Amino acid sequence: METELKEVEVVNRRSSFNSMDLTVRFLALALTLVAAVLLGVNKETTTVSVTLISSLPPVDVPVTAKWTQMSAFVYFVIANSIACSYGATSLILILINRGRNKLVSLTVTILDLVMVGLLFSTVGATGSIGLIAYKGNSHVQWDKVCNVFGEFCNQVAVALFLSFAGSIAYLLLIVLAAIKLHKKF
Numbered sequence: 001m002e003t004e005l006k007e008v009e010v011v012n013r014r015s016s017f018n019s020m021d022l023t024v025r026f027l028a029l030a031l032t033l034v035a036a037v038l039l040g041v042n043k044e045t046t047t048v049s050v051t052l053i054s055s056l057p058p059v060d061v062p063v064t065a066k067w068t069q070m071s072a073f074v075y076f077v078i079a080n081s082i083a084c085s086y087g088a089t090s091l092i093l094i095l096i097n098r099g100r101n102k103l104v105s106l107t108v109t110i111l112d113l114v115m116v117g118l119l120f121s122t123v124g125a126t127g128s129i130g131l132i133a134y135k136g137n138s139h140v141q142w143d144k145v146c147n148v149f150g151e152f153c154n155q156v157a158v159a160l161f162l163s164f165a166g167s168i169a170y171l172l173l174i175v176l177a178a179i180k181l182h183k184k185f
Helices: 002-040 071-097 102-135 150-184
Strands: 043-050 059-066
Touching: 002 071, 002 150, 043 150, 071 102, 071 150, 102 150
Parallel strands: none
Antiparallel strands: 043 059
C-alpha cells in the first residue's frame, strides 16, 4: 500500500512539472510572437519642419520610422521569430516525447539556453538603440527622435518588455529542468 502511494506521489510531481513546463513554454512562445509582430508592424509617419536657409520659411518634410531602418530592430524581429518558432517546435516535441527519450529532453534544455542568450542579446541591442532614440547622444550630435516618433518608440518599448519577459520564461524553463534533474538524484 505504501509503495503505491509513493508511485502516485511521483507521478503527480512529474505531471505538475510537465504542466508547468508546458505552461511556461507556451507563455514564452506567446510573448516572443507578440514582441516580433508588434515591432514588425511598427511604422509611423510624421511631418518635420526643416529650415534650409534662415531667410526662407521652413519646409515640411514627411518622415517615416520603420523597424527595417535600424539593424538592431531587424535583429530583434528575427531573433524573436526564431525564439517563437523554436517555442512551437519544442512544445510539440515535449508533448510527443513526454519524457521518454532523455536525448530529446536534453536537446530541448540546451536549445532553451541558446534562446535565453539570443533573446538577452537582442534585448540589449534594441534597448541601447531605444535609449539613444529616447535621450539622444550629445557627444556625437545625435538628437532624440522619440519626441518626434512617440507612438513608434512606445511600441518599441512594449515589444522590448515582452521580449525580455519571453527570455525570462526561457530562463525559467532551464531552472525547471535543473530542479527536475536535481530531484532525480
